[in-house]
Amino acid sequence: MGASGDMLLGALVGAGVPLPVLQDAVDAVAAEPITLREERVTRRGLAATRVHVDVGDSTTRRTWREIRELPLGRRAFATFERLAEAEAAVHATTPEEVHFHEVGALDAIADVVGVCAGLDHLGLEALVCSTVSVGGGFVDAAHGRLPVPAPAVVELLRGVPTSGGPLELELCTPTGAALLSANVTGWGAQPPLEVRAVGTGAGGRDPESHANVLRLLVGEQSGAVLLETNVDDLDPRVWPAAIEALLAAGASDAWLTPIVMKKGRPAHTLSVLVAPGRAEAVRRVVFEQTTSIGLRESTVAKHALQRQMVAVEVDGRSIAVKVARDPAGVLNVQPEYEDVAAAARALGRPVKDVLQEATARARTLAL
Numbered sequence: 001m002g003a004s005g006d007m008l009l010g011a012l013v014g015a016g017v018p019l020p021v022l023q024d025a026v027d028a029v030a031a032e033p034i035t036l037r038e039e040r041v042t043r044r045g046l047a048a049t050r051v052h053v054d055v056g057d058s059t060t061r062r063t064w065r066e067i068r069e070l071p072l073g074r075r076a077f078a079t080f081e082r083l084a085e086a087e088a089a090v091h092a093t094t095p096e097e098v099h100f101h102e103v104g105a106l107d108a109i110a111d112v113v114g115v116c117a118g119l120d121h122l123g124l125e126a127l128v129c130s131t132v133s134v135g136g137g138f139v140d141a142a143h144g145r146l147p148v149p150a151p152a153v154v155e156l157l158r159g160v161p162t163s164g165g166p167l168e169l170e171l172c173t174p175t176g177a178a179l180l181s182a183n184v185t186g187w188g189a190q191p192p193l194e195v196r197a198v199g200t201g202a203g204g205r206d207p208e209s210h211a212n213v214l215r216l217l218v219g220e221q222s223g224a225v226l227l228e229t230n231v232d233d234l235d236p237r238v239w240p241a242a243i244e245a246l247l248a249a250g251a252s253d254a255w256l257t258p259i260v261m262k263k264g265r266p267a268h269t270l271s272v273l274v275a276p277g278r279a280e281a282v283r284r285v286v287f288e289q290t291t292s293i294g295l296r297e298s299t300v301a302k303h304a305l306q307r308q309m310v311a312v313e314v315d316g317r318s319i320a321v322k323v324a325r326d327p328a329g330v331l332n333v334q335p336e337y338e339d340v341a342a343a344a345r346a347l348g349r350p351v352k353d354v355l356q357e358a359t360a361r362a363r364t365l366a367l
């Protein structure tokens with residue numbers, strides 16, 4: 001049901017972020033008194049959390065030029081910057097001159113700084129957001145009626161999945177859109193997830209037909225995304241750099257399989273395995289680094305043994321060894337090849353001897 005600053009605050013608190021964490025972050029930024037207040041509410045029978053932002057003077061207007069001088073922190077700065085750029089584009093002005101809407105700069109500061117502190121507190125590796133319902137109809141703003149989605153929302157959510165409705169109300173506000181666009185790392189359906197906490201955030205509106213809430217599911221990612229593409233027109237010398245870039249962008253593995261394509265053309269299938277939350281960044285690297293213009297994507301189950309790194313010494317050279325085990329015991333012991341090769345070079349010994357010795361030492365340590 002869209003997003004707004006207060007719904008996001010409610011969802012974070014509902015998911016277990018202590019309110020004082022958000023309050024402390026807001027106090028550290030705003031000179032004026034701002035109080036966050038938690039209320040348990042229901043929305044169409046659903047238990048939800050509402051966070052009220054109480055400010056003394058809600059008419060204070062500040063420009064981005066003034067707000068950016070505050071000690072906002074990286075996330076909040078990036079969010080305000082996105083908002084200022086979107087408003088500037090919509091109103092044909094510069095980001096520096098943008099005023100933060102008629103609701104007053106203090107609410108915006110509390111929403112942005114509080115939500116960003118909550119996200120930092122959760123220490124998320126990835127934040128995935130489903131299609132944003134933006135609502136419909138019109139809103140009355142300071143300068144007159146605006147269509148919904150409001151122009152700044154359209155600007156902020158360019159290039160990500162949104163849909164109109166399901167209600168003729170403003171479901172996504174500019175602040176909500178800015179928080180999403182600056183902090184979401186992947187867009188689309190819920191990835192495979194072992195859910196640990198759920199936050200159900202409510203705003204002020206309670207329409208009759210739908211529970212107007214924003215849900216935040218916090219958990220451990222399970223499974224992996226497999227990206228595949230067949231490529232017959234990339235200079236083959238580029239492949240090692242492309243694979244290196246994919247691994248640097250967060251892929252857990254990337255490999256090539258030689259194939260023969262239509263018209264008898266020799267080609268490669270590029271396969272990339274990546275955690276769901278990193279898929280977006282890795283997908284982009286595939287398009288940037290190769291000549292592929294399309295991908296196949298599937299979710300695959302992953303079964304991984306528990307791994308542990310230990311260090312062994314061979315003739316005074318340290319070699320890292322990966323030990324893999326299940327509850328019944330050690331199943332595999334594998335020295336890191338680069339360490340083995342470096343030690344063999346330094347010692348003037350054959351690689352296969354150093355490898356054997358490192359493996360034997362690690363076995364006596366690990367068993």
Ligand SMILES: O=C([S-])c1cc(C(=O)S)c[n+]([C@@H]2O[C@H](COP(=O)(O)O)[C@@H](O)[C@H]2O)c1
Binds near residue numbers: 103143150151152174
């Ligand atoms: O007053 C202005 S300039 C204004 C512009 C826009 C644009 O999208 S541009 C939107 N609004 C409306 O103000 C309220 C408050 O938004 P918050 O994000 O601060 O909660 C909302 O209804 C916007 O659509 C005002």
Ligand code: NI
Binds near residue numbers: 090152
């Ligand atoms: Ni505006």
